[in-house]
Amino acid sequence: MSSGRLRIVRAAGLLACTAVLLLAFRWLAAELAAAHLAVEAGRVEQALGRGQPRWEWAPRHPEDLVAGRIFGNGRAQPAAGGLAITSTGMDPFELGLPIAQRLDLVHWPVLTIASDGHAAVEAGIVWADSHGEACLTPAVHWQAGAPLRIDLREQPAVDAQGRGCSLPVAATMLRLRIQAATGTSWTLRQVALGSPHPTDGQPSSAEPPAARPAVEAQLAALDGSIPSPWVWLPADASAEQLLAWRDEAVHRQAGALAVRVDHPPHAPTDAIPRALDWLACGAYLGALVYLARRPRLEGLTLLAAFAGPLWLIAGLQWGERAAWPAVWAFGGALAFAGWTHRLDGDGRRWTWIGPWTSAGWWAPLLLVPVAIAVGLVWGHPFEPIKPGRALVYVGWAMLQQWLLLGFALPRLERIMPAKPWAILGVAVLFALMHTPNGALMQLCLLAELFWAACFSRTRSLLPVALAHAASALIVGATLIGQVLRSLEVSARFFF
Secondary structure (H helix, E strand, O other): HHHHHHHHHHHHHHHHHHHHHHHHHHHHHHHHHHHHHHHHHHHHHHHHHOOOOOOOOOOOOHHHHHHHHHEEEEEEEEEOOEEEEOOOOOOOEEEOOOOOEEEEEOOOOOOEEEEEOOEEEEEEEEEOOOOOEEEEOEEEEEEEEOOOEEEHHOOEOOOOOOOOOOOOOOEEEEEEEEEOOOOOOEEEEEEEOOOHHHHHHHOOOOOOOOOOOOHHHHOOOOOOOOOEEEEOOOOOHHHHHHHHHHHHHHHOOOOOOOEOOOOOOOOOOOOOHHHHHHHHHHHHHHHHHHHHHHOOOOHHHHHHHHHHHHHOOOOOOOOOOOOOHHHHHHHHHHHHHHHHHHHOOHHHEOOOOOOOOHHHHHHHHHHHHHHHHHHHHHOOOOOOOOOOHHHHHHHHHHHHHHHHHHHHHHHHHHOOOHHHHHHHHHHHOOOOOOOOOOHHHHHHHHHHHHHHHHHHHHHHHHHHHHHHHHHHHHHHHHEEEEEEEEOOOOHHHHH
Protein backbone atom coordinates (compact mmCIF):
# COMPACT_ATOMS: atom_id res chain seq x y z
CA MET A 1 0.00 0.00 0.00
CA SER A 2 1.35 3.41 -0.93
CA SER A 3 2.14 5.95 1.77
CA GLY A 4 -0.69 8.20 0.52
CA ARG A 5 -3.28 5.45 0.80
CA LEU A 6 -1.88 4.43 4.17
CA ARG A 7 -2.37 7.96 5.48
CA ILE A 8 -5.95 7.96 4.18
CA VAL A 9 -6.67 4.63 5.89
CA ARG A 10 -5.20 5.88 9.16
CA ALA A 11 -7.19 9.10 8.96
CA ALA A 12 -10.38 7.16 8.24
CA GLY A 13 -9.69 4.85 11.17
CA LEU A 14 -9.10 7.82 13.45
CA LEU A 15 -12.33 9.48 12.32
CA ALA A 16 -14.27 6.25 12.81
CA CYS A 17 -12.88 5.83 16.32
CA THR A 18 -13.73 9.43 17.14
CA ALA A 19 -17.32 8.95 15.95
CA VAL A 20 -17.66 5.75 18.00
CA LEU A 21 -16.27 7.52 21.08
CA LEU A 22 -18.73 10.39 20.70
CA LEU A 23 -21.60 7.91 20.65
CA ALA A 24 -20.07 5.92 23.51
CA PHE A 25 -19.80 8.99 25.73
CA ARG A 26 -23.43 9.88 25.04
CA TRP A 27 -24.46 6.34 25.95
CA LEU A 28 -22.32 6.29 29.09
CA ALA A 29 -23.72 9.58 30.34
CA ALA A 30 -27.30 8.46 29.68
CA GLU A 31 -26.77 5.16 31.49
CA LEU A 32 -25.27 6.88 34.52
CA ALA A 33 -28.10 9.43 34.60
CA ALA A 34 -30.74 6.68 34.30
CA ALA A 35 -29.08 4.70 37.08
CA HIS A 36 -29.01 7.81 39.26
CA LEU A 37 -32.72 8.48 38.72
CA ALA A 38 -33.55 4.84 39.47
CA VAL A 39 -31.61 4.88 42.74
CA GLU A 40 -33.05 8.23 43.82
CA ALA A 41 -36.60 7.07 43.12
CA GLY A 42 -35.88 3.80 44.89
CA ARG A 43 -34.55 5.65 47.91
CA VAL A 44 -37.71 7.75 48.13
CA GLU A 45 -39.92 4.70 47.61
CA GLN A 46 -38.07 2.81 50.33
CA ALA A 47 -38.23 5.72 52.80
CA LEU A 48 -41.95 6.28 52.26
CA GLY A 49 -42.61 2.56 52.56
CA ARG A 50 -40.99 2.62 55.99
CA GLY A 51 -43.01 5.65 57.08
CA GLN A 52 -39.97 7.92 57.10
CA PRO A 53 -40.09 11.66 56.27
CA ARG A 54 -40.11 12.69 52.62
CA TRP A 55 -37.53 15.42 53.24
CA GLU A 56 -35.20 15.84 56.18
CA TRP A 57 -32.21 17.91 57.25
CA ALA A 58 -29.59 17.10 59.88
CA PRO A 59 -27.32 20.17 60.04
CA ARG A 60 -23.94 19.74 61.67
CA HIS A 61 -22.07 22.80 60.37
CA PRO A 62 -23.15 26.34 59.38
CA GLU A 63 -22.47 25.31 55.77
CA ASP A 64 -25.47 22.98 56.07
CA LEU A 65 -27.72 26.04 56.09
CA VAL A 66 -28.58 28.23 53.11
CA ALA A 67 -25.70 30.68 52.52
CA GLY A 68 -23.78 28.95 55.30
CA ARG A 69 -25.15 31.28 57.98
CA ILE A 70 -28.17 32.49 59.90
CA PHE A 71 -30.12 35.44 58.51
CA GLY A 72 -30.52 38.06 61.23
CA ASN A 73 -29.59 38.18 64.91
CA GLY A 74 -28.40 34.64 65.35
CA ARG A 75 -25.25 32.59 65.32
CA ALA A 76 -24.68 28.95 64.35
CA GLN A 77 -21.71 26.79 65.26
CA PRO A 78 -21.00 23.05 65.35
CA ALA A 79 -22.10 21.13 68.43
CA ALA A 80 -22.21 17.52 69.51
CA GLY A 81 -24.94 15.83 67.48
CA GLY A 82 -26.20 18.96 65.80
CA LEU A 83 -25.85 22.68 65.23
CA ALA A 84 -25.75 25.10 68.17
CA ILE A 85 -28.10 28.05 67.59
CA THR A 86 -27.64 31.21 69.66
CA SER A 87 -29.80 34.31 69.63
CA THR A 88 -27.75 37.51 69.52
CA GLY A 89 -30.63 39.98 69.69
CA MET A 90 -34.33 40.33 70.36
CA ASP A 91 -35.35 40.51 66.69
CA PRO A 92 -36.33 37.29 64.85
CA PHE A 93 -33.73 35.48 62.79
CA GLU A 94 -34.12 32.80 60.13
CA LEU A 95 -32.46 29.47 59.33
CA GLY A 96 -32.70 28.57 55.66
CA LEU A 97 -32.97 24.84 54.92
CA PRO A 98 -31.26 23.87 51.63
CA ILE A 99 -33.63 22.51 48.98
CA ALA A 100 -32.26 20.44 46.13
CA GLN A 101 -35.17 21.48 43.91
CA ARG A 102 -38.68 21.83 45.36
CA LEU A 103 -40.83 20.68 48.33
CA ASP A 104 -44.43 19.44 48.30
CA LEU A 105 -46.13 21.02 51.33
CA VAL A 106 -49.59 19.84 50.30
CA HIS A 107 -48.97 16.14 50.77
CA TRP A 108 -46.13 16.45 53.32
CA PRO A 109 -47.23 19.36 55.53
CA VAL A 110 -46.07 18.07 58.92
CA LEU A 111 -42.82 19.70 60.02
CA THR A 112 -41.02 18.20 63.00
CA ILE A 113 -37.95 19.48 64.81
CA ALA A 114 -35.66 17.48 67.09
CA SER A 115 -33.34 19.44 69.36
CA ASP A 116 -31.39 19.45 72.60
CA GLY A 117 -31.25 22.04 75.35
CA HIS A 118 -33.67 24.13 77.38
CA ALA A 119 -34.77 27.42 75.87
CA ALA A 120 -38.01 29.31 75.39
CA VAL A 121 -38.40 30.01 71.69
CA GLU A 122 -41.05 31.44 69.38
CA ALA A 123 -40.94 29.49 66.10
CA GLY A 124 -42.61 30.21 62.79
CA ILE A 125 -42.22 28.82 59.28
CA VAL A 126 -41.45 30.80 56.12
CA TRP A 127 -41.97 29.17 52.76
CA ALA A 128 -42.18 30.36 49.17
CA ASP A 129 -44.29 28.99 46.34
CA SER A 130 -43.14 28.27 42.78
CA HIS A 131 -43.46 31.99 41.94
CA GLY A 132 -41.21 33.01 44.83
CA GLU A 133 -44.03 34.52 46.91
CA ALA A 134 -43.02 34.16 50.57
CA CYS A 135 -45.55 33.27 53.25
CA LEU A 136 -45.18 33.22 57.05
CA THR A 137 -47.04 31.11 59.59
CA PRO A 138 -47.90 32.46 63.05
CA ALA A 139 -45.22 31.89 65.68
CA VAL A 140 -45.83 29.08 68.15
CA HIS A 141 -44.28 28.83 71.58
CA TRP A 142 -41.71 26.09 71.78
CA GLN A 143 -39.58 24.83 74.60
CA ALA A 144 -36.44 23.93 72.67
CA GLY A 145 -35.22 20.50 73.65
CA ALA A 146 -38.74 19.08 73.45
CA PRO A 147 -40.01 17.72 70.11
CA LEU A 148 -41.89 20.25 68.01
CA ARG A 149 -44.58 19.25 65.52
CA ILE A 150 -46.21 21.85 63.26
CA ASP A 151 -48.97 20.84 60.85
CA LEU A 152 -48.83 23.55 58.20
CA ARG A 153 -52.43 22.85 57.19
CA GLU A 154 -53.48 24.23 60.56
CA GLN A 155 -51.34 27.38 60.34
CA PRO A 156 -52.97 30.37 58.59
CA ALA A 157 -49.96 31.58 56.63
CA VAL A 158 -50.03 35.07 55.09
CA ASP A 159 -47.87 36.84 52.52
CA ALA A 160 -46.20 40.25 52.82
CA GLN A 161 -49.51 42.00 52.02
CA GLY A 162 -51.40 40.04 54.67
CA ARG A 163 -53.25 37.84 52.18
CA GLY A 164 -53.84 34.20 52.98
CA CYS A 165 -51.59 31.61 51.36
CA SER A 166 -52.39 28.10 50.21
CA LEU A 167 -49.77 25.37 50.53
CA PRO A 168 -47.82 24.73 47.32
CA VAL A 169 -46.95 21.40 45.70
CA ALA A 170 -43.62 22.90 44.60
CA ALA A 171 -42.25 25.19 47.31
CA THR A 172 -38.94 26.86 46.51
CA MET A 173 -37.93 27.93 50.02
CA LEU A 174 -38.30 26.76 53.60
CA ARG A 175 -36.97 28.64 56.62
CA LEU A 176 -37.35 28.45 60.37
CA ARG A 177 -38.12 31.87 61.84
CA ILE A 178 -36.92 32.03 65.43
CA GLN A 179 -37.29 34.64 68.13
CA ALA A 180 -35.67 34.24 71.54
CA ALA A 181 -34.08 36.30 74.26
CA THR A 182 -30.53 37.48 73.67
CA GLY A 183 -28.03 34.78 74.63
CA THR A 184 -30.56 31.95 74.37
CA SER A 185 -28.88 28.84 72.98
CA TRP A 186 -30.01 25.39 71.95
CA THR A 187 -28.92 22.61 69.58
CA LEU A 188 -30.79 21.81 66.39
CA ARG A 189 -30.48 18.12 65.52
CA GLN A 190 -33.02 17.41 62.78
CA VAL A 191 -35.81 18.99 60.77
CA ALA A 192 -38.17 16.80 58.75
CA LEU A 193 -41.22 17.09 56.52
CA GLY A 194 -43.65 14.19 56.55
CA SER A 195 -47.22 13.22 55.81
CA PRO A 196 -49.93 13.18 58.50
CA HIS A 197 -50.72 9.67 57.29
CA PRO A 198 -47.43 8.15 56.06
CA THR A 199 -49.12 5.51 53.92
CA ASP A 200 -50.89 8.21 51.91
CA GLY A 201 -47.67 9.46 50.40
CA GLN A 202 -46.38 6.15 49.10
CA PRO A 203 -46.04 5.89 45.32
CA SER A 204 -48.17 3.43 43.38
CA SER A 205 -46.78 0.36 41.68
CA ALA A 206 -43.49 1.11 39.95
CA GLU A 207 -44.35 -0.89 36.83
CA PRO A 208 -44.45 1.19 33.65
CA PRO A 209 -47.87 1.10 32.00
CA ALA A 210 -48.23 -0.77 28.73
CA ALA A 211 -49.47 2.35 26.94
CA ARG A 212 -47.36 5.29 28.02
CA PRO A 213 -48.35 8.80 26.98
CA ALA A 214 -45.67 11.17 25.73
CA VAL A 215 -43.50 12.75 28.37
CA GLU A 216 -45.08 16.16 27.71
CA ALA A 217 -48.52 14.70 28.38
CA GLN A 218 -47.31 13.08 31.60
CA LEU A 219 -45.86 16.39 32.75
CA ALA A 220 -49.06 18.24 31.93
CA ALA A 221 -50.99 15.73 34.05
CA LEU A 222 -49.03 16.59 37.22
CA ASP A 223 -51.82 18.42 39.02
CA GLY A 224 -51.13 17.39 42.61
CA SER A 225 -54.02 14.95 42.75
CA ILE A 226 -51.73 12.15 43.93
CA PRO A 227 -48.65 12.57 46.14
CA SER A 228 -45.99 10.60 44.26
CA PRO A 229 -46.82 10.29 40.55
CA TRP A 230 -44.47 8.41 38.24
CA VAL A 231 -43.08 10.01 35.10
CA TRP A 232 -41.75 7.41 32.66
CA LEU A 233 -38.96 8.60 30.39
CA PRO A 234 -37.93 7.07 27.04
CA ALA A 235 -35.01 4.66 26.86
CA ASP A 236 -33.26 6.51 24.03
CA ALA A 237 -33.07 9.88 25.77
CA SER A 238 -29.74 11.55 26.47
CA ALA A 239 -28.54 12.34 29.97
CA GLU A 240 -29.42 15.99 29.46
CA GLN A 241 -32.96 15.14 28.32
CA LEU A 242 -33.52 12.77 31.25
CA LEU A 243 -32.44 15.33 33.81
CA ALA A 244 -34.33 18.17 32.11
CA TRP A 245 -37.55 16.13 32.24
CA ARG A 246 -36.84 15.20 35.85
CA ASP A 247 -36.38 18.86 36.71
CA GLU A 248 -39.57 19.87 34.92
CA ALA A 249 -41.55 17.17 36.71
CA VAL A 250 -40.25 18.21 40.13
CA HIS A 251 -40.81 21.89 39.37
CA ARG A 252 -44.44 21.13 38.58
CA GLN A 253 -44.92 18.80 41.55
CA ALA A 254 -42.09 18.17 43.98
CA GLY A 255 -43.23 14.66 44.87
CA ALA A 256 -43.02 13.39 41.27
CA LEU A 257 -40.63 10.51 40.58
CA ALA A 258 -39.04 10.39 37.12
CA VAL A 259 -37.33 7.21 35.90
CA ARG A 260 -36.34 5.72 32.57
CA VAL A 261 -38.64 2.93 31.42
CA ASP A 262 -35.83 0.37 31.25
CA HIS A 263 -34.35 1.47 34.60
CA PRO A 264 -37.20 1.05 37.11
CA PRO A 265 -36.61 2.28 40.64
CA HIS A 266 -34.62 0.02 42.90
CA ALA A 267 -33.54 0.33 46.48
CA PRO A 268 -30.03 1.72 46.84
CA THR A 269 -27.39 -0.83 47.69
CA ASP A 270 -25.78 -0.62 51.08
CA ALA A 271 -23.11 2.04 51.07
CA ILE A 272 -19.55 0.84 51.26
CA PRO A 273 -18.32 1.39 54.82
CA ARG A 274 -16.20 4.50 55.09
CA ALA A 275 -13.42 2.41 56.58
CA LEU A 276 -13.16 0.42 53.34
CA ASP A 277 -12.97 3.63 51.33
CA TRP A 278 -10.08 4.81 53.48
CA LEU A 279 -8.47 1.37 53.24
CA ALA A 280 -8.66 1.53 49.43
CA CYS A 281 -7.27 5.07 49.51
CA GLY A 282 -4.39 3.99 51.73
CA ALA A 283 -3.60 1.03 49.47
CA TYR A 284 -3.65 3.28 46.41
CA LEU A 285 -1.38 5.90 48.00
CA GLY A 286 0.95 3.15 49.16
CA ALA A 287 1.11 1.77 45.62
CA LEU A 288 1.94 5.24 44.31
CA VAL A 289 4.80 5.56 46.78
CA TYR A 290 6.09 2.15 45.76
CA LEU A 291 5.88 2.96 42.04
CA ALA A 292 7.51 6.36 42.51
CA ARG A 293 10.65 4.77 43.93
CA ARG A 294 11.55 2.85 40.79
CA PRO A 295 10.83 3.20 37.06
CA ARG A 296 7.90 1.17 35.75
CA LEU A 297 6.22 0.46 32.43
CA GLU A 298 4.70 3.58 30.86
CA GLY A 299 1.24 2.05 30.81
CA LEU A 300 1.39 1.24 34.51
CA THR A 301 2.60 4.74 35.33
CA LEU A 302 -0.28 6.25 33.35
CA LEU A 303 -2.82 3.98 35.00
CA ALA A 304 -1.51 4.82 38.45
CA ALA A 305 -1.56 8.57 37.79
CA PHE A 306 -5.09 8.70 36.36
CA ALA A 307 -6.75 6.21 38.71
CA GLY A 308 -7.08 8.87 41.40
CA PRO A 309 -8.70 11.60 39.27
CA LEU A 310 -11.03 9.09 37.63
CA TRP A 311 -11.98 7.67 41.02
CA LEU A 312 -13.04 11.13 42.16
CA ILE A 313 -14.78 12.27 38.97
CA ALA A 314 -15.86 9.25 36.92
CA GLY A 315 -16.51 7.38 40.17
CA LEU A 316 -19.12 10.06 41.04
CA GLN A 317 -17.43 10.85 44.35
CA TRP A 318 -17.75 14.61 43.96
CA GLY A 319 -21.25 15.64 44.95
CA GLU A 320 -22.48 18.31 47.32
CA ARG A 321 -19.29 17.49 49.16
CA ALA A 322 -16.43 15.47 47.79
CA ALA A 323 -15.70 12.10 49.40
CA TRP A 324 -12.46 12.61 51.31
CA PRO A 325 -10.84 9.27 50.42
CA ALA A 326 -11.28 10.09 46.72
CA VAL A 327 -9.98 13.64 47.31
CA TRP A 328 -6.84 12.25 48.92
CA ALA A 329 -6.45 9.81 46.05
CA PHE A 330 -6.76 12.71 43.59
CA GLY A 331 -4.12 14.72 45.44
CA GLY A 332 -1.83 11.70 45.70
CA ALA A 333 -2.15 11.07 41.97
CA LEU A 334 -1.12 14.64 41.15
CA ALA A 335 1.85 14.38 43.50
CA PHE A 336 2.85 11.06 41.92
CA ALA A 337 2.59 12.53 38.42
CA GLY A 338 4.69 15.53 39.43
CA TRP A 339 7.35 13.39 41.09
CA THR A 340 7.52 10.92 38.22
CA HIS A 341 7.62 13.72 35.69
CA ARG A 342 10.50 15.40 37.55
CA LEU A 343 12.53 12.22 37.26
CA ASP A 344 11.74 11.89 33.56
CA GLY A 345 14.31 12.46 30.90
CA ASP A 346 12.84 12.91 27.47
CA GLY A 347 9.35 13.02 28.98
CA ARG A 348 9.93 16.73 29.61
CA ARG A 349 10.15 17.65 25.95
CA TRP A 350 7.85 20.62 26.33
CA THR A 351 7.86 24.18 27.63
CA TRP A 352 5.32 26.52 29.17
CA ILE A 353 5.83 29.39 26.72
CA GLY A 354 7.97 28.30 23.80
CA PRO A 355 8.15 29.99 20.37
CA TRP A 356 5.35 32.51 20.87
CA THR A 357 6.32 34.45 17.73
CA SER A 358 5.41 31.54 15.46
CA ALA A 359 1.94 31.09 13.97
CA GLY A 360 1.70 27.55 15.32
CA TRP A 361 2.00 28.84 18.89
CA TRP A 362 -1.27 30.76 18.49
CA ALA A 363 -3.14 27.91 16.78
CA PRO A 364 -4.83 26.51 19.95
CA LEU A 365 -6.53 29.88 20.45
CA LEU A 366 -8.47 29.39 17.21
CA LEU A 367 -11.11 27.54 19.23
CA VAL A 368 -11.89 30.71 21.18
CA PRO A 369 -13.61 32.49 18.24
CA VAL A 370 -15.30 29.19 17.43
CA ALA A 371 -16.74 29.13 20.98
CA ILE A 372 -17.87 32.74 20.58
CA ALA A 373 -19.57 31.95 17.26
CA VAL A 374 -21.35 28.92 18.70
CA GLY A 375 -22.55 31.03 21.62
CA LEU A 376 -23.85 33.73 19.28
CA VAL A 377 -25.74 31.26 17.09
CA TRP A 378 -27.09 28.76 19.61
CA GLY A 379 -26.61 30.38 22.99
CA HIS A 380 -28.11 33.13 25.09
CA PRO A 381 -26.86 36.68 25.79
CA PHE A 382 -23.41 36.78 27.31
CA GLU A 383 -23.36 36.56 31.11
CA PRO A 384 -20.60 38.57 32.80
CA ILE A 385 -17.61 36.58 34.05
CA LYS A 386 -16.11 37.49 37.41
CA PRO A 387 -12.36 38.18 37.17
CA GLY A 388 -11.66 35.94 40.14
CA ARG A 389 -13.45 33.04 38.51
CA ALA A 390 -11.52 33.58 35.29
CA LEU A 391 -8.19 33.60 37.13
CA VAL A 392 -9.04 30.41 39.01
CA TYR A 393 -10.11 28.74 35.79
CA VAL A 394 -6.83 29.61 34.09
CA GLY A 395 -4.96 27.90 36.91
CA TRP A 396 -7.26 24.87 36.77
CA ALA A 397 -6.83 24.63 32.99
CA MET A 398 -3.04 24.81 33.34
CA LEU A 399 -3.09 21.95 35.83
CA GLN A 400 -5.31 19.79 33.60
CA GLN A 401 -3.29 20.42 30.46
CA TRP A 402 -0.01 19.80 32.26
CA LEU A 403 -1.35 16.43 33.41
CA LEU A 404 -2.65 15.57 29.95
CA LEU A 405 -0.09 17.04 27.57
CA GLY A 406 2.99 17.39 29.72
CA PHE A 407 2.69 14.10 31.57
CA ALA A 408 0.40 11.72 29.65
CA LEU A 409 1.03 12.57 26.00
CA PRO A 410 4.79 11.78 25.94
CA ARG A 411 4.06 8.40 27.48
CA LEU A 412 1.24 7.64 25.10
CA GLU A 413 3.49 8.59 22.20
CA ARG A 414 5.95 5.93 23.34
CA ILE A 415 3.16 3.36 23.81
CA MET A 416 1.00 3.97 20.75
CA PRO A 417 2.06 2.89 17.25
CA ALA A 418 1.55 6.39 15.82
CA LYS A 419 1.24 9.93 17.15
CA PRO A 420 -2.44 10.42 16.12
CA TRP A 421 -3.46 7.53 18.38
CA ALA A 422 -1.56 9.08 21.29
CA ILE A 423 -3.44 12.33 20.66
CA LEU A 424 -6.74 10.42 20.63
CA GLY A 425 -5.77 8.71 23.89
CA VAL A 426 -5.17 12.07 25.59
CA ALA A 427 -8.52 13.36 24.29
CA VAL A 428 -10.26 10.30 25.74
CA LEU A 429 -8.68 10.93 29.14
CA PHE A 430 -9.77 14.57 29.00
CA ALA A 431 -13.33 13.55 28.16
CA LEU A 432 -13.47 10.95 30.95
CA MET A 433 -12.44 13.61 33.44
CA HIS A 434 -15.79 15.29 32.65
CA THR A 435 -17.97 12.24 33.31
CA PRO A 436 -21.03 12.05 33.33
CA ASN A 437 -21.71 15.34 31.55
CA GLY A 438 -22.35 13.73 28.17
CA ALA A 439 -22.45 16.81 25.93
CA LEU A 440 -19.43 18.28 27.69
CA MET A 441 -17.54 15.00 27.32
CA GLN A 442 -18.15 15.12 23.58
CA LEU A 443 -17.00 18.75 23.34
CA CYS A 444 -13.91 17.98 25.40
CA LEU A 445 -12.99 15.05 23.17
CA LEU A 446 -13.12 17.20 20.04
CA ALA A 447 -11.41 20.20 21.63
CA GLU A 448 -8.55 18.17 23.08
CA LEU A 449 -7.98 16.44 19.75
CA PHE A 450 -7.31 19.86 18.25
CA TRP A 451 -5.31 21.20 21.20
CA ALA A 452 -3.15 18.08 21.50
CA ALA A 453 -2.43 18.16 17.76
CA CYS A 454 -1.35 21.80 18.09
CA PHE A 455 0.76 21.01 21.15
CA SER A 456 2.51 18.15 19.39
CA ARG A 457 3.94 20.67 16.91
CA THR A 458 5.18 23.40 19.27
CA ARG A 459 5.30 21.63 22.66
CA SER A 460 4.08 24.89 24.22
CA LEU A 461 1.61 24.37 27.05
CA LEU A 462 0.57 27.94 27.87
CA PRO A 463 -1.43 28.66 24.68
CA VAL A 464 -3.39 25.42 25.14
CA ALA A 465 -4.17 26.25 28.77
CA LEU A 466 -5.27 29.78 27.82
CA ALA A 467 -7.44 28.45 24.99
CA HIS A 468 -8.94 25.85 27.34
CA ALA A 469 -9.79 28.42 30.02
CA ALA A 470 -11.12 31.03 27.57
CA SER A 471 -13.26 28.54 25.66
CA ALA A 472 -14.71 27.06 28.86
CA LEU A 473 -15.55 30.48 30.28
CA ILE A 474 -17.22 31.55 27.02
CA VAL A 475 -19.20 28.32 26.84
CA GLY A 476 -20.27 28.74 30.45
CA ALA A 477 -21.35 32.32 29.81
CA THR A 478 -23.37 31.63 26.64
CA LEU A 479 -24.45 28.00 26.31
CA ILE A 480 -25.49 26.86 29.80
CA GLY A 481 -29.22 26.18 29.91
CA GLN A 482 -29.71 25.82 26.18
CA VAL A 483 -26.98 23.66 24.64
CA LEU A 484 -25.35 22.41 27.82
CA ARG A 485 -27.01 21.55 31.10
CA SER A 486 -24.01 22.82 33.06
CA LEU A 487 -20.24 22.60 33.30
CA GLU A 488 -20.51 20.40 36.38
CA VAL A 489 -18.94 16.95 36.47
CA SER A 490 -19.15 13.86 38.67
CA ALA A 491 -22.24 13.59 40.89
CA ARG A 492 -22.66 17.38 40.85
CA PHE A 493 -23.96 17.05 37.28
CA PHE A 494 -27.14 15.40 38.56
CA PHE A 495 -28.18 18.31 40.78
